[in-house]
Amino acid sequence: MIAEFGAHQELQLLLLLVSAGGLLLLSEPLRIPYPILLVLGGLALGFTPGIPSLALPPDVVLFGLVPPLIYIAAYRTGLRELRRNVRPISLLALGLVSATMLGVAWVAHALVGLSWPAAFVLGAVVSPTDPTAIAPVAQRLGVPRRPLSVVEGESLVNDGTALVLFKFAVAAAVTGTFSFGNAAASFVWSVAGGVGVGLVIGYGIRFVRRRLNNPPVEVMIAFLTGYLSYLPTTAIGASGVLAVVTAGVYMGWHTPELTTVETRLQGEAFWTNLNFALNALLFVLVGMQLRPILDALTGHSTAQLVGYGAAIAGAVMLIRIVWVFPFTYLPRWLVPGVRNRDPYPHWSGPAFVSWAGMRGAITLAAALAIPLRTHGGAPLPDRGLIIFLAFCVVLGTLVVQGLTLPYVIRFLGLEEDAVDVKEEAKARIKAAEAALARLEELTDEEWVRADTAERMRGTYQFRRSRFAARFDDGDDGEIEDRSLAYQRLRRELLEAERSAVVGLRNEGRISDDVMRRVERDLDLEDSRLDV
Numbered sequence: 001m002i003a004e005f006g007a008h009q010e011l012q013l014l015l016l017l018v019s020a021g022g023l024l025l026l027s028e029p030l031r032i033p034y035p036i037l038l039v040l041g042g043l044a045l046g047f048t049p050g051i052p053s054l055a056l057p058p059d060v061v062l063f064g065l066v067p068p069l070i071y072i073a074a075y076r077t078g079l080r081e082l083r084r085n086v087r088p089i090s091l092l093a094l095g096l097v098s099a100t101m102l103g104v105a106w107v108a109h110a111l112v113g114l115s116w117p118a119a120f121v122l123g124a125v126v127s128p129t130d131p132t133a134i135a136p137v138a139q140r141l142g143v144p145r146r147p148l149s150v151v152e153g154e155s156l157v158n159d160g161t162a163l164v165l166f167k168f169a170v171a172a173a174v175t176g177t178f179s180f181g182n183a184a185a186s187f188v189w190s191v192a193g194g195v196g197v198g199l200v201i202g203y204g205i206r207f208v209r210r211r212l213n214n215p216p217v218e219v220m221i222a223f224l225t226g227y228l229s230y231l232p233t234t235a236i237g238a239s240g241v242l243a244v245v246t247a248g249v250y251m252g253w254h255t256p257e258l259t260t261v262e263t264r265l266q267g268e269a270f271w272t273n274l275n276f277a278l279n280a281l282l283f284v285l286v287g288m289q290l291r292p293i294l295d296a297l298t299g300h301s302t303a304q305l306v307g308y309g310a311a312i313a314g315a316v317m318l319i320r321i322v323w324v325f326p327f328t329y330l331p332r333w334l335v336p337g338v339r340n341r342d343p344y345p346h347w348s349g350p351a352f353v354s355w356a357g358m359r360g361a362i363t364l365a366a367a368l369a370i371p372l373r374t375h376g377g378a379p380l381p382d383r384g385l386i387i388f389l390a391f392c393v394v395l396g397t398l399v400v401q402g403l404t405l406p407y408v409i410r411f412l413g414l415e416e417d418a419v420d421v422k423e424e425a426k427a428r429i430k431a432a433e434a435a436l437a438r439l440e441e442l443t444d445e446e447w448v449r450a451d452t453a454e455r456m457r458g459t460y461q462f463r464r465s466r467f468a469a470r471f472d473d474g475d476d477g478e479i480e481d482r483s484l485a486y487q488r489l490r491r492e493l494l495e496a497e498r499s500a501v502v503g504l505r506n507e508g509r510i511s512d513d514v515m516r517r518v519e520r521d522l523d524l525e526d527s528r529l530d531v
Contacts, residue, residue, distance in 0.1 A: 019045055024280070035130075035279065035360055036398045042284035043395070046291040062369035063234075067226030067244050069278055069361055070159055072271050074248025075255075077156050081149040082249070087331070087338070088150050092353075093157035096323045100127040101165055103319045104312060108389070112308045117173035118382045124169045125367050125386065126316055126393040128162035129155045130360025143414050147349040151356045159362050160242040164190045166366050167239075173381075174374050186237070193238025198246025201229045205247070206254050215263040219270050225251060265524075282361045290391055293384045300385075308385075309392025316393050317357065317401065324354035348412040355408050358397040363390055425467040432464040487529045494526050 023041040027034040082089065101123035108119040129151070167190070168183050205225050212218055229247040230240035259267070297305065328350040332339040367390035370383050439456055442448050466483050469475040498519060505515040 033398075033402055036402050038280055038284055039395055039398060042288050043290060045284070046288040062365055063231070065278055065282060066163075066241070066362065066365050067230040068223060068274060069365075070156075070241055070244045071226030071229070071248045072275050073156050073159075074245045075252040075271075077153060077249060077252065078149075079249055079253050082153050085146070085150050085153055087342075088328070089153040089157055091327045091331075092150070092154040092324075093161050095327065096154075096320065097127045097158045097161045097165065099323055100316060100319050101162075101169075104315055107311060107315045111311055112385070112389070114382055114385070115173075117169065117176070118386060120169040121166070121173050121370060122312070122386045122389055124162055124166035125370075125390045126312070126359060126363055127165070128158045128359070128362045128366075129357050130362055143352060143409060144349065146345075147352045147356075147414075151353055156245060160194070160239055160245050162362070163241045163366060164239050170371060174371055176374070189237065190239040191242060193236060194233055194240065194242030195246045197233040197236075197238060198229050198243035199250060201225065201232075201243065202247040202250030202254075205251060206258065209258045213260065215260070215266045218259065218263050219267045222251070222267060223270070223274070279361050282364045290388065293388050293391075296384045297388065305388065309389055310396070312389045313393045313396030313400075316359070317397065320357040321354045324350050328353075348414055351412055352409065352414060355401055355405065358401050359394045360398070363394055367391070422470065425470040428467045429464050432460045432467075435460050436464070490529055491526060494522050497522055 019041060023037045024034055026032075027037050030037075101120060104123035104126055105116065105119035108114045108122050109116055112119075114122065164187060168186070202225075205221060205228070209218055209221060212221075225247055226244050229243040233243035234240040294305075300308075325347075329344060332342065332344055367387045370386060371380055372383065374380055436457065439453060439460070443450075443453050462479075462483075466479050469477075469479050501510070501515055501518050501522075504510045505512060
């Protein structure tokens, strides 16, 4: 009997893995962001007969999954972009989050009948946005960098704002009391303490990593940085999320001076896969937990639940649209200084921002982190309904906004922004000039051969000329064609090298370790073919 039960569970796990893999494979040919497929797939799996009901402890979700997700988002957020867009990001991450919490709470109380504490918990849960499903679509379709930076920066900062508000709302729901004065003081401490601890942790991590030259250890320290920031900050009653955000931005700025090429390559691969896996896990988990939540929702008909979910999701989307346009143009109209520094944008930019408000991993994690019981030991009222409504918001924004976003972008006529292209060309020109200057300093060294120096000089001069041509409106494209032809030839030769090395392994003449070392070097050479 035990053996049969174990085999049954293994088959269920196999089904889950195969289903998740199939959904991920479908996302590319269908050109649908993977979070949309995963949340729908998790929902379908949750209602599949024989699939076990999953129930994770709330703290496991918030403490286990959120810190690394927030850390990598903060790490990849440019400090320059945050500074440049601090006003619109602040209006969205502070003002819009608060407006969303209040607006959703009012709708949930008036229409759904939630108590005010439960309604505010729901409002805080659904207030933060998630760029996971936005960025791939927007980047593929060439959305200008400015509105995309605003959306990405907002999603980073509003995680901290929303989870601070979530903490207050949950405390009120669990204890049954709320003091505005205590909440205001606690909010100030949460923000100041979170930022302060994040800076201290970031400085300490930077101090340690400066003295290391061990890629696996450095990558592991980077992974632990989110937890090292989050846990002690939470223990002192401050915002662990803001601590992680601060440490992430700080380390993102300083990491280039601390790491080697090997560490950066290993770290990027690690974080890309981890970020993808954690997001996928959250979307599937929530979908699978919806069935027991629905089973526990007594006293509501299916039509009522569908109507409640549509109303809350619609309120979230409408509040964002109503907020974005006035607060994009009113500050410029009221304050000439703002208008002079940052002129009125074309309406298509705010329209994109207003529609790019999809909810995702943080909303799901916060919903799952709602406590099971009050301080008195009784079950927390309407917890299941709050999670269901949060799921409806995630599903509604992902499906409605996510699937229509490509059409909205095309309708708005948003064209590819040339700023990033020109900035990249500028950086490559500067790098080539620095290499040429250093080469001239080294030509008199005994170990520098004249023919080698001449060959390197020609390579860097060609590279400089190629990227300088991107600033020349009259360029005929000949130098770019030469570069592409060279890259094509070089890749053909590298592929021949790889095939030869693999053939030696297959014949038993070299080991797998030797093959992988040589193949890695060939791959690195292939990856930087942009001359």
